Amino acid sequence: MFEPRLALASLSGEADSEWAKNGAEWAGAAFLGGICLDEPTREAAREMVADRDRSEFLPDDPVAFVDGELAALSGVDVRPGINVRSTTPGPVREVAAVAADHGAIVEINAHCRQEELCAAGAGETLLREPDRLEPLVRAAAESGADVSVKLRTELDGVDLGDVARRVEAAGADALHVDAMDSEARVADLADATDLFLIANNGVRGRESVREYLNYGADAVSVGRPSDDPAVLERVADAVDEWFAERGVSAEAPR
Template sequence: MFESRLALASLSGEADAEWAKAGAEWAGAAFLGGVCLDEPTREAARVMVVDRDRSEFLPPDPIAFIDKQLGALESVDIRAGINVRSTTPEPVREAASVAAEHGAMLEINAHCRQAELCEAGCGETLLRNPSRLEALIGAAAEAGADVSVKVRAELPAVDLVFVAQRLERAGADAIHVDAMDSASVVREISDATSLFVIANNGVRDRETARAYLDYGADAVSVGRPSDDPAVLSGVEDAVSEWFSQEGEL
């Protein structure tokens, strides 16, 4: 999927091409976005901006915005991905087609927990209704993009391992796991699927990065400190060291 095995995780309203360029010295991938594609998700984002002063990507034409952002990274040594929110498959298919043209990944957001987005029918609510999530994955895969799904652990009544197996069958290539306080779920998903597992949550230093890799993650991602060169340098060193030691075994 990408080398080095450090990714920059999307940050709403902040994770654009310039942000990815700034981290390219250390990261092998960067997930831009999240971008709301259809009217229900865009309206939810507008409400969040007004009511809670959230920062969101709300371009007039989200598909054109994705094309421009991914195009800006074509000469940069980093694998781009675009994190998207949608309640329906067709906008995902369009976004995935653009991503495929740029050699980028399409990441479906089944992670957001903001009430407005959940009420619209996207984000973490998709984990409670995996058949809808499967339809989004299928649309992206049919468009030719490598498909990642961003998910959240510790949701009541959600068996994340079972969901991961369904996502793999639907055509997903990677799963980006916000492990919360359940790092062991990374091992469970790794053992139960062939998905490329990207572990997220609290990756700040050598110890946290190596812990996730020891649990079976194929890569780790950095969220909030993704604009901190000291954090990225330290995590990248730890990841490179871990895979180097694995190769010697």
């Protein structure tokens, strides 16, 4: 899906093409966004900006914005992805077609836990209602783009193995797993599906990289410190070391 097996994880209002360019020396992929696509999610983002002074991407035309940001990464040695929030398949299908034209990954956000987005029916609520998540994945996959689903592992009452199998059947290619305080859940997901697994949360260096890869992750991603070259270099070196010990290049398919 990408190489080397280090990704930059999306940061609301911050993860744009310039951010991706700055991390491209170390990363194989960079997930821009998240971008709210339909009116319920865009209204939720406007509320978060107004009420909590959050940073959010709120372009007048989300599709044109995505097209421009992906075009800005043409010729940059990093595979772009675009993290999107939506409650309806139509806008996802439209953005996925643009992503496919750029060779980019579409990442369906089933991860955000902000109250406003959850009230709109987006983010982590989709993990509790996979019947609504599946059409979003299917819409993206039918457009010809590679599809990732970003999710979190610490939700009570959610059968993540079932969610993973359902999104895989709907056409997903990858899971981007935020394993906050539940790192071993990566192993459960590795056993549940054949999806490419990107492990996220607390990835800072050798110890965290080895833990996630030993649990069965295919790659790791860096979130908040993704603008810190020292962290990215440490993580990139640790990824290379882990694969080299197994006689496998971090840039070769597993």
